[in-house]
Amino acid sequence: MIEKLFALLLCHFAKLLTGVRPLWQGCAPEPRLRVYFANHRSHGDFVVVWAALPPELRRRTRPVAGADYWLNGGFKTWLINKVFHAVLVDRRPERDGPNPVDQMAEALRAGDSLILFPEGTRNLGEDLQPFKSGIYHLACQMPQVEFVPVWIENLGRVMPKGALVPVPLLCTLTFGAPLTLQADETKPEFIDRARSALLDLAPPAN
Amino acid sequence: MPSDHTLFNVFAAVFAALALSSGIAAVLKWRLAPGASSAVIDNLNARINAWWWMVGVLAVAFWIGEGGIIALFAVISFQALREYISLTHTRRGDHRALAWCFFFFLPAQYVLIASHWYGLFSILIPVYAFLLLPISATLGSDAERFLERAAKVQWGLMICVYCISHVPALLTLEIPGFEGHNAQLIFFLVLTVQSSDVFQYVWGKLFGKRKLAPAISPSKTLEGLVGGVLTSTALGAALFWMTPFTAWQAALVALTINIVGFFGGFVLSAIKRDRGVKDWGTLIEGHGGMLDRVDSISFSAPIFFHIVRYWWV
Secondary structure, three states: OHHHHHHHHHHHHHHHHHOOEEEEOOOOOOOOOEEEEEOOOOOOHHHHHHHHOOHHHHOOEEEEEEHHHHOOOHHHHHHHHHHOOOEEEOOOOOOOOOOHHHHHHHHHHOOOEEEEOOOOOOOOOOOOOOOOOHHHHHHHHOOOOEEEEEEEEOHHHHOOOOOOOOOOOOOEEEEOOOEOOOOOOOHHHHHHHHHHHHHOOOOOOO | OOOOOHHHHHHHHHHHHHHHHHHHHHHHHHHOOOOOOOHHHHHHHHHHHHHHHHHHHHHHHHHHOHHHHHHHHHHHHHHHHHHHHHHOOOOHHHHHHHHHHHHHHHHHHHHHHHOOOHHHHOOHHHHHHHHHHHHHHHOOOOOOOHHHHHHHHHHHHHHHHHHHHHOHHHHHOOOOOOOOOOHHHHHHHHHHHHHHHHHHHHHHHHHOOOEEEOOOEEEEEHHHHHHHHHHHHHHHHHOHHHOOOOHHHHHHHHHHHHHHHHHHHHHHHHHHHHHOOOOOOOOEOOOEOHHHHHHHHHHHHHHHHHHHHHHHO
């Protein structure tokens, strides 16, 4: 109960602070099994994607987050587990736990869509970093799932890494046309296609 | 000497004009063939509906008094600055300067106006922000396109905060024989300039042929400009009785602020074209963003303020 209330408050707060405006350019907000993949500049990224989804979609959408950042006990852990129901993955290569791709595929099989940041970590630069290969392995395991590119504009400027005060800019989320893995597509081909699809949604650089 | 019912009466007149416009728009929509739809008429209806809200909010602010008016324009500045900075390319190194704009210079400007401190509110942004913001930006240790970024931040603060704050600043003027009626100057300014936008739209839609500058604003026509500016100048002249001006003075002042206001919209259109957008935002349905609505006010307010201050105070 308190989790649901908190989630609702957080959604309204995110919308108020960022004025977030979703543009469904390449697809409609439909209840289909999807992986929303977005550029990553700020900790607030998955919150705005999540808040911008219509409530019935939001209930069945889970962000994918790094366990090392969120699992330090206390409030953060409660937030990520109970409010966002995140799929927490261990990003370290030397991990001995479950494989992150298997964890994500399991969530999709259970009927939940995902929010994923294929750059792997927050990007401090101006452009898009190379994608990690997890997105391809996930597409191989779940070929029927739609991969929807989501360009987040401005949120990195609201609260860049290391900033103390957020600046109240307006954010825009552009949802592009869904991608699925083609029959004979190789790993670099798919990753390249996904990355260009996301970059195509970015507004022209100044 | 205007009576204390002046503002009540003129607001009632504006609401009556809105009711008439809503009636006309409803008839236009009703006369369309069944099942047909027209983007122009839908947009007209959306615009008029938004005007009900905007005039309503303005009326509440006037009813509250000086505090309400100052707070309203502070919020307008905040939203306009938000829209401006959102569409303007700044870098990580500007974050500190932007935080200063939103959380120090904007509130400080309006606090100074509330305390009627002309000597400081007229130089806070052109002098102190102008010097301090680039200093703050250099602390971000990023020299790329530095001059361009510093100029953009300062320009946005001038347009969205400094210029717009000159509307409530009219309340600080001490005009002999006009004490206690300064809010009527705000009404005169806002009604004249906004009606100029409306009349330009109407004249342009009805008679517009010759495009003024398609590269900057595809919808502005010569017929719209001349017809709109002259109609609202006549309206301004007809409102002379609620100002310290004579009828001819009121006409001249209205003409000046209408022309400046027109170019305000024009300049901000040029920025929108450069950034590749049609509107500054989506806040006001049918109109676009806050800055789309107040661009003409932003340019005309300081000019109007100084005309009144120079000749009537």
